[in-house]
Amino acid sequence: MTAIPRNHWYVAAYSREIGGELFARTICGEPVLFWRTRDGSVTAMPDRCVHRRFPLSQPPSRLVDDQVICGYHGFTYGADGKCVSVPGQTRIPRTARLTPYPVVEQDSFVWIFIGDPANADPARVPRASCLDSPGYTTVAGMEPLRARYSLLVDNLLDLSHETYLHGGYIGTPEVASTPITTEVDEDAGIVYVSRHMDDAECPPFYAKSTGLQGRITRWQDIEYTPPCLYKLHSRIAPAGCVPRPDGSDPDAFHVEVVYAITPETEHTTHDFWAVARDFALDDEEVSAFLAESNRTVVLQDVEALDVLERVIATEPPGYQELSINIDTGGLAARRLLQRMVTS
Known part of the structure; x- marks a missing residue:
């Protein structure tokens, strides 16, 4: 059996692995970008820019004031996944956003839900x-x-x-x-x-x-x-x-x-x-x-x-x-x- 159950919680990292720098890990076939915001919470989103799919974890991409700046063309995203800046224009396309993954930090683990966010019940994260x-x-x-x-x-x-x-x-x-x-x-x-x-x-x-x-x-x-x-x-x-x-x-x-x-x-x-x-x-x-x-x-x-x-x-x-x-x-x-x- 190789198929992966997707609508379930998985451990993405130890809490100690994720700090104030960009951190990437592939979970269930999905490249995911993580970082810990200034208020201490963990954010997770797809590790690819909506513009030309450049991995946001790849240098020279960088994190500045809780915003990740794509190292290819400068698309900039907030911790909620919304694009706040694009190069060469003031209007930001409506679709210029990344959909964050639900995360739960518990028992020294960072858990992530890769499937349908509507099914991401934090109460179903198993305990250790x-x-x-x-x-x-x-x-x-x-x-x-x-x-x-x-x-x-x-x-x-x-x-x-x-x-x-x-x-x-x-x-x-x-x-x-x-x-x-x-x-x-x-x-x-x-x-x-x-x-x-x-x-x-x-x-x-x-x-x-x-x-x-x-x-x-x-x-x-x-x-x-x-x-x-x-x-x-x-x-x-x-x-x-x-x-x-x-x-x-x-x-x-x-x-x-x-x-x-x-x-x-x-x-x-x-x-x-x-x-x-x-x-x-x-x-x-x-x-x-x-x-x-x-x-x-x-x-x-x-x-x-x-x-x-x-x-x-x-x-x-x-x-x-x-x-x-x-x-x-x-x-x-x-x-x-x-x-x-x-x-």
Whole structure:
């Protein structure tokens, strides 16, 4: 599946990426120009001048007093997209305007709505509140993926690959050998996949960050809100500890792994990732270790999925893949995504 659901919110950037300079990123095939206005709000509009389509993010285009001046012919636009000046005449054509995209800044992300603005309900932006919570410390990044977004969804909904692709970092034998449970909230459009390991090896990712040694209890509870937001609620405790259903485990360490899966084009993806923890909040060494380790894991996924994208491009028509029990979460996500594309 390569079609992109358009009438939905996607993460365009981290809040920290957008300041008082012109910033460009392609979202769902649309080149978008961003900047933060003097009042602190983020504006987003098509990254092309209405005159001759010159990218407004391209030098010598520039931003002056919350107005962007096209570096080709000088068409000038305000933060609302209206053209306020054109070269050689005082009358501004009625159609000389850019239509801004709806944006919401929330949980350290800048979200954008690429589809019909009439459907851009801010209340439908999914939450990742741990990323902006004083009870957590977060490390984060973004890696470009030269593969379709649905391959990353498949990857994240089936964590059994940790055993093989991420051995030495987060993978242990128990991840692949432990069965999963899958539930779908059809009304909310959320896929839940859980894997609870009562007696597992502690991988270096957690041993070095938490100090735990020996066998552990390890819970992986996935919550995927299509099309964009993936959350892995990870709980780690010494073997024998039984995590509480509400997550308030006094003997456990909690790690929230968040991915924002944003299509750049039909065959490329922005892979936003973040790791939030509720322990060692002020320990810079732990933060540096988790940032480096998780980026390594992400890059392992990127390499594998880039290869898979190239393989798919050479497949003969009608090729049929095989699915098994570990794929129930990914298959449920595919079904919800297909429903979004066709609705």
